Amino acid sequence: MERLVCLFCQKKHPLNLFDPFCPRCGEPMLIAYSPRPRKILPDCPLSLEKFRHFLPLPAVDRSLSLGEGSTPLVPLFQLRKKYNLSSVLAKNETMNPTHSFKDRGTAVVIQRAVALGIKAVGTVSTGNMAASTAAYAAKAGLKSHILLKADTSPEKFMSTLVYGAKVLKMEGDYGQLFRQSFILGRKKGIYFANSVDPLRIEGYKTASYEIFLSLGRRVPQHIFVPVSSGGNLVGMIKGFMDLKEEGWIPEMPNFIGVQAEGCPPLARAFRQEKEKFERVAVARTIAHAISNPDPPAGNLVLKLIRETGGAILDVTDKEILHAQKELASLEGIFADPASATTLAALIKIQNQPQWTVSKLKRKLGGDIVLVITGSGLKTLSESKLTKYMARP
Amino acid sequence: MERLVCLFCQKKHPLNLFDPFCPRCGEPMLIAYSPRPRKILPDCPLSLEKFRHFLPLPAVDRSLSLGEGSTPLVPLFQLRKKYNLSSVLAKNETMNPTHSFKDRGTAVVIQRAVALGIKAVGTVSTGNMAASTAAYAAKAGLKSHILLKADTSPEKFMSTLVYGAKVLKMEGDYGQLFRQSFILGRKKGIYFANSVDPLRIEGYKTASYEIFLSLGRRVPQHIFVPVSSGGNLVGMIKGFMDLKEEGWIPEMPNFIGVQAEGCPPLARAFRQEKEKFERVAVARTIAHAISNPDPPAGNLVLKLIRETGGAILDVTDKEILHAQKELASLEGIFADPASATTLAALIKIQNQPQWTVSKLKRKLGGDIVLVITGSGLKTLSESKLTKYMARP
Numbered sequence: 114m115e116r117l118v119c120l121f122c123q124k125k126h127p128l129n130l131f132d133p134f135c136p137r138c139g140e141p142m143l144i145a146y147s148p149r150p151r152k153i154l155p156d157c158p159l160s161l162e163k164f165r166h167f168l169p170l171p172a173v174d175r176s177l178s179l180g181e182g183s184t185p186l187v188p189l190f191q192l193r194k195k196y197n198l199s200s201v202l203a204k205n206e207t208m209n210p211t212h213s214f215k216d217r218g219t220a221v222v223i224q225r226a227v228a229l230g231i232k233a234v235g236t237v238s239t240g241n242m243a244a245s246t247a248a249y250a251a252k253a254g255l256k257s258h259i260l261l262k263a264d265t266s267p268e269k270f271m272s273t274l275v276y277g278a279k280v281l282k283m284e285g286d287y288g289q290l291f292r293q294s295f296i297l298g299r300k301k302g303i304y305f306a307n308s309v310d311p312l313r314i315e316g317y318k319t320a321s322y323e324i325f326l327s328l329g330r331r332v333p334q335h336i337f338v339p340v341s342s343g344g345n346l347v348g349m350i351k352g353f354m355d356l357k358e359e360g361w362i363p364e365m366p367n368f369i370g371v372q373a374e375g376c377p378p379l380a381r382a383f384r385q386e387k388e389k390f391e392r393v394a395v396a397r398t399i400a401h402a403i404s405n406p407d408p409p410a411g412n413l414v415l416k417l418i419r420e421t422g423g424a425i426l427d428v429t430d431k432e433i434l435h436a437q438k439e440l441a442s443l444e445g446i447f448a449d450p451a452s453a454t455t456l457a458a459l460i461k462i463q464n465q466p467q468w469t470v471s472k473l474k475r476k477l478g479g480d481i482v483l484v485i486t487g488s489g490l491k492t493l494s495e496s497k498l499t500k501y502m503a504r505p
Numbered sequence: 506m507e508r509l510v511c512l513f514c515q516k517k518h519p520l521n522l523f524d525p526f527c528p529r530c531g532e533p534m535l536i537a538y539s540p541r542p543r544k545i546l547p548d549c550p551l552s553l554e555k556f557r558h559f560l561p562l563p564a565v566d567r568s569l570s571l572g573e574g575s576t577p578l579v580p581l582f583q584l585r586k587k588y589n590l591s592s593v594l595a596k597n598e599t600m601n602p603t604h605s606f607k608d609r610g611t612a613v614v615i616q617r618a619v620a621l622g623i624k625a626v627g628t629v630s631t632g633n634m635a636a637s638t639a640a641y642a643a644k645a646g647l648k649s650h651i652l653l654k655a656d657t658s659p660e661k662f663m664s665t666l667v668y669g670a671k672v673l674k675m676e677g678d679y680g681q682l683f684r685q686s687f688i689l690g691r692k693k694g695i696y697f698a699n700s701v702d703p704l705r706i707e708g709y710k711t712a713s714y715e716i717f718l719s720l721g722r723r724v725p726q727h728i729f730v731p732v733s734s735g736g737n738l739v740g741m742i743k744g745f746m747d748l749k750e751e752g753w754i755p756e757m758p759n760f761i762g763v764q765a766e767g768c769p770p771l772a773r774a775f776r777q778e779k780e781k782f783e784r785v786a787v788a789r790t791i792a793h794a795i796s797n798p799d800p801p802a803g804n805l806v807l808k809l810i811r812e813t814g815g816a817i818l819d820v821t822d823k824e825i826l827h828a829q830k831e832l833a834s835l836e837g838i839f840a841d842p843a844s845a846t847t848l849a850a851l852i853k854i855q856n857q858p859q860w861t862v863s864k865l866k867r868k869l870g871g872d873i874v875l876v877i878t879g880s881g882l883k884t885l886s887e888s889k890l891t892k893y894m895a896r897p
Contacts, residue, residue: 158719179837180577180597190568191646205572208600210837212882244839252837254583271885277834327550442669445571445602445644447636490604490882493663 115146115169117311120413130225131299133311141309141410143351144169151359153322161220164319167355169312170224177227177253179210181220182319186327186482191443192456196463201481202333203446204324207488211248211272213241214345214486217320218313222306223249232256233303237290239269240402241487242308247278258303260290272491288392288407308342309410317348318355324482325356332362334479337455339486340370340379340425341403343410349484350417366482367475368423369462370414371454373398373433379411380427388415399430402451402487424472428457436460437489447489455483507538507561509703512805522617523691525703533701533802535743536561543751545714553612556711559747561704562616569619569645571602573612574711578719578874583835584848588855593873594725595838596716599880603640603664605633606737606878609712610705614698615641624648625695629682631661632794633879634700639670650695652682664883680784680799700734701802709740710747716874717748724754726871729847731878732762732771732817733795735802741876742809758874759867760815761854762806763846765790765825771803772819775864780807791822794843794879816864820849828852829881839881847875 116125119135119142126135126142133142151166160182161173185208189201206214219242226234235258236246243259250257257278261270262285270280283290291307298305306313324333332353338346346368356362372380375398382390393406408414418425428436430450437453439460440446448456462477508517511527511534518527518534527534543558552574553565577600581593598606611634618626627650628638635651642649649670653662654677662672675682683699690697698705716725724745730738738760748754764772767790774782785798800806810817820828822842829845831852832838840848854869 176580176582178579180579180600183575185572185602187570187572188568191644205602207604208572208602210577210597210600211839212599212604212880248833248837248839250837251834252583268885272839272882275830275833275839275881276837277830438667438669441640441667442643445640445642445668447603447640447664447667488604488882489667490664490880493660 115144117142118145120416130304130310130312132295140413142311143347144311144315147358153326155326160217160319161224164322167318167322168221168315170221171228174224174227177223177249178220179216179248179252181209181216182323184208184323186324187444187446189444192439195443196460198463198481199478201459201483203444204320204482204484205446206320206484206486207448211241211245212488212491213245214317214320214484215241215245216249218310218316218344218348219245219249219306221316222310222312223253223255225312226255226304227253231304233258233301235260235294235298235303235305237261237287237294237305237307239265240491243270243273243278244276246306247273247276250278251276260294262286262290287405291409307409308344309347314344314348314351317345318352320484321349321352322356325362328480330361331480332356332364333366333482334475335367335369335477336482336484337369337371337458338484339403339451339454340372340408340414341405341451342408343379343414345486346370346414347410347417350421365421367473368418368421369458369473370418370423370425371458372425372427373400373403373454374427374429376404376406377427378406378408379414380425382415383418383425388412390415400433400450400454401492402449403454422473422475426458426461428454428461432457432461441489446485448485449487449489449492452485452487455485459483507536509534510537512808522696522702522704524687532805534703535739536703536707539750545718547718552609552711553616556714559710559714560613560707562613563620566616566619569615569641570612571608571640571644573601573608574715576600576715578716579836579838581836584831587835588852590855590873591870593851593875595836596712596874596876597838598712598876598878599840603633603637604880604883605637606709606712606876607633607637608641610702610708610736610740611637611641611698613708614702614704615645615647617704618647618696619645623696625650625693627652627686627690627695627697629653629679629686629697629699631657632883635662635665635670636668638698639665639668642670643668652686654678654682679797683801699801700736701739706736706740706743709737710744712876713741713744713748717754720872722753724748724756725758725874726867727759727761727869728874728876729761729763729850730876731795731843731846732764732800732806733797733843734800735771735806737878738762738806739802739809742813757813759865760810760813761850761865762810762815762817763850764817764819765792765795765846766819766821768796768798769819770798770800771806772817774807775810775817780804782807792825792842792846793884794841795846814865814867818850818853820846820853824849824853833881838877840877841879841881841884844877844879847877851875
């Protein structure tokens, strides 16, 4: 049976979904489980089935799937030309069932929750993760509980309510809600699969396997990923680590985590070469999906980025809006501001080659992947699009 | 080279994308082109490539694709149980690049437009088709022109503007804009690929091929499709006709076209057993995506439905909202009101078996497919969700 491991102290603990943090370090723990031999099963219809040897799922229950994953890796020819890049591709995660990457993680969470006889799941989110959790819980016939801040606007959680989720408004900031959710979960028997849940992170690995397959079983040179809690970046790095363990790729890709300048706890720590980040006092950015002043997997992200030769940087709201427009008007992909940070960061690095040399292990080149985590449709009012859309 | 055919007078005409209507009957014409032998190429990564033997595409240019198609066919186990159905599945078209089925059609349109050296495309739409056309035109580096009514609200076309489309506001109702667009198109050299464009309709066939493959090369008994202009229904019927011609399926599925009671030109004509529909004077329904009082392919839909033993019916806004909630809260699929008509119609028929016997060639049974054409995310404010979401 798999266990949880803390990558800071290397201690292993039994899998406890209601408290997945290291009792010694306080850091989020990851699944430690590598049965052999592992194979990709490309002919299975479901993404979870294709990669089940790499997932902590003894069996896959098809009735719980919404058809997540198997999103396209789209070559961006116009951006390549305009910015004089070697090769750039978008992993379009908005083509998931609830239009964000969160579905990959939720799918694994729900498989395991049902197998364990858990009757209620929950999450702390006002956006993509709330809708995803509510949708998969509905499909599985589980109750779902969404914790959000008391001042959240009704529009924000409308797309969660439709799935029949129970919304609990609470006082406090994101960090407080995050901690309270586990206390509530243990008391009420609700499995709170939050952003850095170890099963959720396992689901995010599947995007990495798909990128590998889409490139003809090759590894890209660089992967740009928006960073909020850090769960997705940790999952995607773990996915490529699996491929390297199997001997299928010679080396890890360079991961570039991207934050907004208005909420840059990890970019700041990376710049200052610190091992631990410091909480941001005031977060202010249009990229709400990554506006997380106290990312639970932040230190883990810093550690993994250091160990794999990647980087973390931040971009301004102006750069984000510019990149959002470039992605839509040159490549037909309408990303939310959080996802547009990936292109903003790529443009920034391309314009500052000296930065690359000093911070990144490798020069920009080869296949560059931008992970488009969420859809612009969910943030129409936040993007101030009209300002940028004026045409003669 | 393929030609256009009018199914009413059987006359063939050269392919003219700027005027695809029969000069004698005034009805929309379809592509007549069946090279042999035709094979499905399941190992190709792109949907257009998989089915290119069935499409009017001499070659597929990968640089123009956004990864459309290959959407999942999701079994709906909870609905099946609750409504005592044999087997019911959702073809989730919201998992396309711009979150609607329109992308299948636009993908074919743009392939051909680029091959023909056309520099500008356009469409008449305030919703899904506008966003889809604008996105694919952007990807291909073409100009796009969206015609819409002068009183359309800015929110409605925000997701079109982001792609850099040129929006032309015009006086008149949908029918007038539709006719004017072709005049404008011929004058300015803009290819208006509207709802019943023959290439667009070819693209819609691919959903049928995918349903056939997902069911293990079998034909479902019933397919429920929302009907607005009629383009999607005509395309999907044509797709199964191809499969029947190849001898791969023994008979056609029963297609059930669904309209809203507030705008039911085809349901009314079908009920009255008329060959031609009459324009609806006042359209009033929350299902805006199918609120089309004068559907251009209406008579063609009536003809094809008659010939294949299907039916057309209408459902009330109340039934639509109920179905929308059932789909989300039992199956985790957030459909727009237009798509929710499919489940509303299924529930209606299941509750009125005498209707089925009198109008449908077959009793409900076997595999029943609901085509979920668009995402509820695009119609959050229209769905009056809050009214239905109250929980104790």
